Amino acid sequence: MPSRTPQPIAGRRPCLRPAATRLFRTLALVTCLGLPGILAGQQPAGGDYRSDWALAEGFTLRQDAQGFRFPTAIAFVPRPGPGPKDPLYFVAEIGGTIKVVTNDRTVSNFAVDVMPKPTGDTLPSYEGEVGLAGICLEPRHGYVFATFAYPDSSGVLRNGLARFETGSGRFALTPTSKVLYTDLFMGDVSAISHQIGPCQATPTALFVSVGDGENQKASRNLGSTLGKILRLTLDGAPAPGNPFARGGAERTPTSVWAYGLRNPFGLKVMGNRVLVADNGNDLDRFLEIERGTDYRWDGTDLSIGMNAAMVFGPAVSPVQMDYCAAGDAGLPAQWADRFFVALSGTPRLTGAEDRHGKGVYALHYGFRERRMLEVPKYLMQYRGDGYQSVVGLGCGPDAIYVVPIFPDRAGVTAILAVTYDSAAVYPYGLAEDTKPIRLMEDKGCFGCHALKGKGGTAGPSLDRDSLVARLTARLSSREYRRSIDSVDALPVEPFVSSRKARHEVLALEGMDRVRLWVRHHILKPKFDNPKSQMPALDLTDAQAVTLTDFLLAEPPTLAPKPFFSGRRRLALVFLVGLVVGGAGSATVVWWRRR
Numbered sequence: 001m002p003s004r005t006p007q008p009i010a011g012r013r014p015c016l017r018p019a020a021t022r023l024f025r026t027l028a029l030v031t032c033l034g035l036p037g038i039l040a041g042q043q044p045a046g047g048d049y050r051s052d053w054a055l056a057e058g059f060t061l062r063q064d065a066q067g068f069r070f071p072t073a074i075a076f077v078p079r080p081g082p083g084p085k086d087p088l089y090f091v092a093e094i095g096g097t098i099k100v101v102t103n104d105r106t107v108s109n110f111a112v113d114v115m116p117k118p119t120g121d122t123l124p125s126y127e128g129e130v131g132l133a134g135i136c137l138e139p140r141h142g143y144v145f146a147t148f149a150y151p152d153s154s155g156v157l158r159n160g161l162a163r164f165e166t167g168s169g170r171f172a173l174t175p176t177s178k179v180l181y182t183d184l185f186m187g188d189v190s191a192i193s194h195q196i197g198p199c200q201a202t203p204t205a206l207f208v209s210v211g212d213g214e215n216q217k218a219s220r221n222l223g224s225t226l227g228k229i230l231r232l233t234l235d236g237a238p239a240p241g242n243p244f245a246r247g248g249a250e251r252t253p254t255s256v257w258a259y260g261l262r263n264p265f266g267l268k269v270m271g272n273r274v275l276v277a278d279n280g281n282d283l284d285r286f287l288e289i290e291r292g293t294d295y296r297w298d299g300t301d302l303s304i305g306m307n308a309a310m311v312f313g314p315a316v317s318p319v320q321m322d323y324c325a326a327g328d329a330g331l332p333a334q335w336a337d338r339f340f341v342a343l344s345g346t347p348r349l350t351g352a353e354d355r356h357g358k359g360v361y362a363l364h365y366g367f368r369e370r371r372m373l374e375v376p377k378y379l380m381q382y383r384g385d386g387y388q389s390v391v392g393l394g395c396g397p398d399a400i401y402v403v404p405i406f407p408d409r410a411g412v413t414a415i416l417a418v419t420y421d422s423a424a425v426y427p428y429g430l431a432e433d434t435k436p437i438r439l440m441e442d443k444g445c446f447g448c449h450a451l452k453g454k455g456g457t458a459g460p461s462l463d464r465d466s467l468v469a470r471l472t473a474r475l476s477s478r479e480y481r482r483s484i485d486s487v488d489a490l491p492v493e494p495f496v497s498s499r500k501a502r503h504e505v506l507a508l509e510g511m512d513r514v515r516l517w518v519r520h521h522i523l524k525p526k527f528d529n530p531k532s533q534m535p536a537l538d539l540t541d542a543q544a545v546t547l548t549d550f551l552l553a554e555p556p557t558l559a560p561k562p563f564f565s566g567r568r569r570l571a572l573v574f575l576v577g578l579v580v581g582g583a584g585s586a587t588v589v590w591w592r593r594r
Contacts (some may be wrong), residue, residue, distance in 0.1 A: 031526075042120035049408045050428060052384035053416070058332070060424040061377065063414040064401060066106045070094045070123050071200065071403050071413065073320050074394040075135045075144075077171050087171045089394065089401070092146060094123065094131035098164075099414070100133040100173055114162050115150040116166060116182065122407070125386050130192045131532070134209075134320075138201035138234060142166040144175065145206060149195035159196035159210060159225070161184040161236060181236035184255060184284045188226050189213055193263075198320055205239045206232045206276060209256065209264040216299040220260045227297060228276065229289055230265060231257040233267065243292030260295035262304070266321040266341055273367070277341055280304035284312040286341075286363060288370060304411045309365060310372050314441075316357030317344040317389075320403075324395040330420050331400075339363040339399055341380060342393040358382035358390055360402060360418070378430055380418055383438075398518065436550035459534070464549055481506065487528055498527035511552070519548045 050061050073092045080088050084104035091099045096118055100110040114132055122128045134147040144164040152158050153294040160182040164175035190196065190213050197209035212219040212227035220225025222244055231239045238255040245251035257274070266277025266286075274289040283301045285308035296306045305311050312318070324331055345358035359381035380402065382388055382460040392403025399417035407413045440446060446455035451462045460470065474480055484502050487495050501520045505513055505528070520527050522544040525534035539547075 022406045033461040048427075049410060049412065049414070050426070052382060052388065052408060052426045054378075054381045054430045055384045055418065055426050056335075056379050056430050057424045058375070058420055058424075059418055061380075062422050063412070064399075064416050064417040065105045065107050066412055066414045067100060068093060068413045068415070069097070070128075070405055070451065071392060071415070072131075072133055072405065073135045073392040074401055074403050074415065075137050076396055076401075077137065080397075081170070085173070086578075087173065089154060089396070090135055090137065090144060090171075090552065091392075091403070093130045094128070094133070094405075095119075096132050096148070098132070098135065098144065098146060100171075102173070110144070110173065111146075111164055112177065113158065114146050116151070116180065117150050119149075119151060127192060130190075130195055133196060134198035135445075136199040136201045136206075137171065138203065138206075139171070140169065141234065142168050142170055142172075143201065143234060144171070145199050145201055147196045147199050147208060157190040157192070157195070158182065159188065159190045160200075161185075161196075161208065163234075163236070175352045177489065179236075184232075184236065185210075185225055186491045188218065188224050189215075190226075190445055191215075195323045197263065197265040198267040200267055201234070202269060204234070206234055206236075206271050207231065207267065209261075209267045209276065211263040211265070212261070212297065215299055216262070219262065219297045220294060222254065222256055222259060225226050225255065227259060228256050229258040229261065229267075229276065230255040257291060258289045258293050258295065260293075260297050260306075262297045264399075264594050265317075265319045268321055268323055268339065270323060273556045275321075275323075275365070277321055278395075279317055280306070280315060282313070282315050284315045284318055286310040286312070286318070286339075286365070286372075288365075294460055309370070310363065312376075314357070316361070318342070318361070319344050320392045320394075322395040324400065328397075329395050329400050330398050332420055332422075335362060335379070335420070337364075339365060340393055340395065342390045342402065344389040344391050344405075345382070358388060360390060360393060360400070379437075381430060383428060383435060383437045436547050439539070439543055439547060443539070444535075449532075454492055464552060464555070468511070468514060469553060471517060472510075475505065475513050475517055487530065490530065494524050494526055495530070502528045515552055518551060521546050522547055545594060 050064060051408065053061055055061060068091060070093055071091045072094050074089055076089045077087050080103060085102045085106065087100050088103050089101050090110060091101065093099065096115045097112045098110045098114060099107055101107050108562070119131050130149045132146060132148045138145070143164060144166065146162045148160050148162065149157055150160055160180060163179045163181065165177045166172040166175050188553045194211040194214045197211055200207045203415040210225050210228050210230060215226055218224040231242050232255055233239050238253045240253060241375045242253040242257060243254065243258050244254045246254055261276070261278050264276045265277035265279055267409060268275045276287055276289050278285050279288065281301055283304045285304050287308045288293070296303050315490050318341045319341055323339050324336060326336040326338070339359045341363060343359050343361055360379040361376045362379050364377050365578060366373045379400065380391065386409065387406045389401060389405050391405045392402045397417040397418065402416040402418060404416065446477050448456045448459035449462045461467065484506060487502065488499055494564065505517050505520065508516055522537060522539060525539065
């Protein structure tokens, strides 16, 4: 191919034309990519990846492996080999690639183009929320299973299943064979974000969760695979012993194990017990699945509560989950023998409240009692401000491994390892997380109170103007002073220990009095009023100060808008580019004419 480098012209200086070309290229690059940001004083995103994640006390975080593109699930090799290049875990990517990570954290492609046909769309677009979803391993046969949704030859979205073989009793870096199982699902139409979900393999059976395809009636239709837990053989056929059958004299089992689910995107099989986390609309549920049971999803949140061991409200979008027994993942006793569930939340923030739910829950479920033994608690919570969802999770040999689907603020997509280390000092703890909206969400404040038009109406509005006016009138009244005398006479708690706080409020005036009252009220709602209906929030003093400052913050003063801002700044940038570019062109023409 001929060189595109400008050649010298006889009798003319050869240096200026390349120089002018470089000038125009530089101007174009700066104008299109960087100059508006430079003029605005903006800097590229970056920083410590840990600042996106708050952890429970005693835990720390590291990036374990990098180099993924929209990962969706993780599966650990049960007994990995000792060599540095032996597989440790597999990662599914939504675009159709399975990657394998070895003991030395080398990342390589195990299989590409897993699906019969790619979807053609990528995240963060809505249409990109479909593709390779689940991955699971069967060590006795060396099988790697993957679940996916794909467009068929007519463009209709279908669910599917793939099986890769790596050799009996072991796993390898590349498969020896691939089998697709798609006929089982050809009678049903899948849907974006309601597609097939995770899988779990035993030595004799394969359990597969399938979303309802946005077709709630199909969820309870035994002739459909949608909204079901399926139980298959390792060859993709309906497993013997399934509860439902079809046919005449020689009745054959169907693939259905349980039905009436919406999007059962969390699945864990332990012996003969099957546990599921099911996504609803505004509520989600955790439940133990019984063979042949209808879980009655009918499109309403009322039906999500059916037979649930735990209902999550507001919804947290639970996805992949694993069970960490005592001795697993290096966990201490107070965190062992629990289910850990990835909470995907909302991929894109449309408001501060959408941060709620992104992270990892620990669920203490009693197998003997068949109920929750503790309130779920966060192991890890997202505290950033960008696109992010936690979509995968696995109990590894030394840590709980977490899969965020989007790159971090430095542009790195990494598998994160949450490790217990009581001596480590992690800079972002859950107890110290001071984002006020998140605190108010987690404590249920918006169930009673409204803020900027969002929330409940059982309690008074928390908008600053009405809050300050209401409290100023009340705290400066004679009735309030008389009520304090009555409360001081009460010989029981919390009134005895709160006497000093009440009189500290009385000693102040104006906004100082309002501010101190709000702080004490957040810490002890009944400190000056036995009739207060607000529950104790169990917050630290630092958190109470943060909420007080947030609720009573003065509205920002609008500074005069700089003349060269917004569109004017962009116009200036292009004007400068045109002037400099025109001058450069004139210079080139002048030299050529010489």
